[in-house]
Amino acid sequence: MPLRARLTAAFLVVVLGPVLLGAVFIGAAVNAVTDGRAVDRLNAAAASVTAVTRNHCDRLTSTAAAIAVLFGEDTAAATAAASHAVTSQRLERVWLSDTDGAVVAEAGVEAAELGNQVQCRQPTSVTGIDTLVAGVEVQDADGRRVGYATAAMRVDAAFLAELAEVSGAEVTVDDGRMPPSSSYTGARSSQARESLRLAESSAESELVVTGDTGLMVRSVPVETGSPVPYVVSLYEDSGRELFGILAVIVVTAALLAVSAAAWLARSATRPMAQLADGAEAIARGDLTVRVPVHGNDELAGLARSFNRMARETQGYVQALTASRDQLRGQLNLLGDTLSSTLDLERILEVIVDTAVVATGARAGVMLLVDADNSQMLAGRIAEGPAEVGTRRTGDIRLPIGEGLLGEVAARTRAIRGTVGGEGMPILSPREPQCRSFLAVPVVSLAGRGGDGVEPAATASGLLGVLAVYDRPGDDEFDDTDLTTLRTFAGQAAVAVGNVLSHREAQRLSLTDPLTGLWNYRYLQVSMAREVERAGRFHRRAAVIVIDLDKFKVVNDTFGHLAGDTVLAEVARRISNEIRDVDLAFRYGGEEFVVLLPEAEVSGAERVAERLWQAVRSEPVSVESAAGQPERVIDVTVSLGVAVFPDHGDDGSQVLSAADEALYAAKAAGRDTWRVAGR
Known part of the structure; x- marks a missing residue:
């Protein structure tokens, strides 16, 4: 046993022995006092049960008397009064009967x-009491009995629960029924039989009997106004309050004794305790701790050696921390470099290469959420950095939720471990096979919602997954590797987010937000490009200008929201009727332009015919206000066709010729198309 423990034990024996003996003596005295209190509580409970039962009998008698005055009156009125009494008084039955026992109202x-x-x-001995009944005679004006008014209430669990609540004791009906009716419930139901057994085993002059379990019972005799035989029971009063005070006193004395013993032992063994505390602090990682040196004995020499060891260890840790901070600084610098470039392919290469080098992994992969399918991940695997010539560029496509990488993407939670480990996801055949792995989600720092969401991000802000595989020597990835990869994933999210945001900005600058078609700016660029290409290779390029007929009437009649719906639907129909190489533009307002590379006049006429039919063939459905039927709008268009170089020497001339053909179609009555020069 340690020295401090021996000193403490000796002091506690000397001090606490007398205190414990005194506590035992006081406890015995308290126990004697509590027996008398239990008898008083049982007597009070018996009186309360009798009083409550008598009160219910009085209420039944009063209810019967109130109904009795309606005897001989209208039967419906008597029945209604009886029904009201049953409902308001929560009775089982109220009835009027004549002297022959025939029921008049009930x-x-x-x-x-x-x-x-x-x-x-009129209390009588009844086996198995179900109902408590009270009644009054009904007399006529001459004082002759003509019938009876009676009210009844159920002696059930609710009735007994009320008695138990008022009396503060459990109540059991001693009517010979087994199992007996009782306020005991659940697992304590067996105590009802025990209370009856104790009551029956006592002499008639005894009021209280204590069972082996501490259960105390008292029989409540039957009397007029309280005709139900009860047995009230409760557990012997343990005098918890007095024992509690005694326990506080003993605990307080014990605490004072322990404090004194601890001070005495501490003052005797302080140098050794300080050395032990210093070693414990070093074990927790606190390398700044130093133990005081007292005197010049062996313990003082041991303390000086301990302090020297702590100083040297602290120097080594500081050097390691500086190296780690330097690595983090390099990662931050690399992240800033990544954030400044918009070449996505190059960024992904740098991300994977740096992650592999920083963690000492054999291979790595960076998957991004597919721009065309937000439930798919796509990317490439790289084995080793590019400078050592071990790159592999195999493409990977993996559904979110499948395999290791799909699980990381679905739960946006980092996972590290070994394949086949407990709770680890099962690798998919689509992803790299490995022994150990570390994978973290790459989440957009722009968050969700608003204009800051990149177009390729999921609803949770997920951009992709960064993972590394297998470290040489079969070492597993540790918490430091996880922290490093998470830090780098944050920088990668910034870099990838910048590229995706730039691409989205470029797309928005060239498209019409309402229809999704290319805008006028891109029309100018595309016209110049296609005309230049057609001229160089001696080919043709056709232009079709489309204008909605009487579109102002649509806006004025149905509103601008309906007009926007019509424009979007017409744009959709136009897109469905042209080739993949053809381009559709919103020219402005209700005008559209279709550019047909390498199209002759005859081919352009066929396309114009298809577009004209596609728009006019089916009305456009427009939503109405809530509760109103859907509105249908008939839409027609006029079209003008022109071809380079037949109708112009450059893009602007061809577009002007198509405009003139459009005006010719409108002059011809609208809902038709014309070719320039005809």
Whole structure:
């Protein structure tokens, strides 16, 4: 046993022995006092049960008397009054009967459902009491008895629960029924039989009997106004309050004794305790701790050696920390470099190469959420950095939720471990096979919602997954590797987010937000490019200008929201009728332009015919206000066709010729198309 423990134990024996002996003596005295209190509580509970039962009998008698005045009156009125009494007084049955026992008026349950009845004013021995009954005679004006008014209430669990609540004790009906009716519930139901057994085993002069379990019972005799035989029971009062005070005193004395013993032992063994505390602090990682040196003995020499060891260890840790901070600084610098470039392919290469080098992994992969399918991941695997010539550029496509990488993407939570480990996801055949792995999600720092969401990000802000595989020597990835890869994933998210945001900005600058078609700016660029290409290779390029007929009437009649719906639907129909190489533009307002590379006049006429038919063939459905039927709008268009170089020497001339053909179509009555020069 340690020295401090021996000193403490000796002091506690000397101090606490007398205190414990005194506590035992006081406890015995308290126990004697509590027996008398239990008898008083049982007597009070018996009186309360009798009083409550008598009160219910009085209430039944009063209810019967109130109904009795309606005897001989209208039967419906008497029945209504009885029904009201049953409902308001929560009774089982109220009825009026004549001297022959025939029922005149009644309410509540049927008479057969009352079960075994006991009369309030004429107590009789009944086996299995179900109902408490009280009644009054009904007399005529001459004082002759003409009938009876009776009210009944159920002696059930609710009735007994009320008695138990008022009396503060458990109540059991001693009517010979087994199992007995009792306020005991659940697992304590067996105590009802125990209380009856104790009551029956006592002599008539005894009021209280204590069972082996501490259960105390008292029989409540039957009397007029309280005709139900009860047994009240409770557990012997343990005098918890007094014992509690005694326990506080003993605990307080014990605490004072322990404090004194601890001070005495500490003052005797302080140098050794300080050395032990210093070693414990070093074990927790606190390398700044130093133990005081007292005197010049062996313990003082040991303390000086301990302090020298702590100083040298602290120097080594500081050097390692500086190296780690330098690595983090390099990662931050690399992240800033990544953030400044918009070449996505090059960024992905740098991300994977740096992740592999920083963690000492054999291979790595960076998958991004597919721009065309937000439920797919796509990317490439790289084995080793590019400078050592071990790159592999195999493409990977993996559904979110499948395999290791799909699980990381689905849960946006980092995972590290070994394949086949407990709780680890099963590798998919689509992803790299490995022994150990470390994978972290790459989440957009722009968050969700608003204009800051990159077009390729999922609803959770997920951009992709960064993972590294297998470290030489079969070492597993540790928490430091996880922290490093998470830090780098944050920088990668910034770099990838910048590229995706730039691409989205470029797309938005060239498209019409309402229809999704290319805008006028891109029309100018595309016209110049296609005309230059057609001229160089001696080919043709056609232009079709489309204008909605009487579109102002649509806006004025149905509103601008309906007009926007019509424009979007017409744009959709136009896109469905042209080739993949053809381009559709919103020219402005209700005008559209279709550019057909390498199209002759005849081919352009066929396309114009298809577009004209596609728009006019089916009305456009427009949503109405809530509760109103859907509105249908008939839409027609006029079209003008021109071809380079037949109708112009450059893009602007061809577009002007198509405009003139459009005006010709409108002059011809609209809902038609014309070719320039005809």
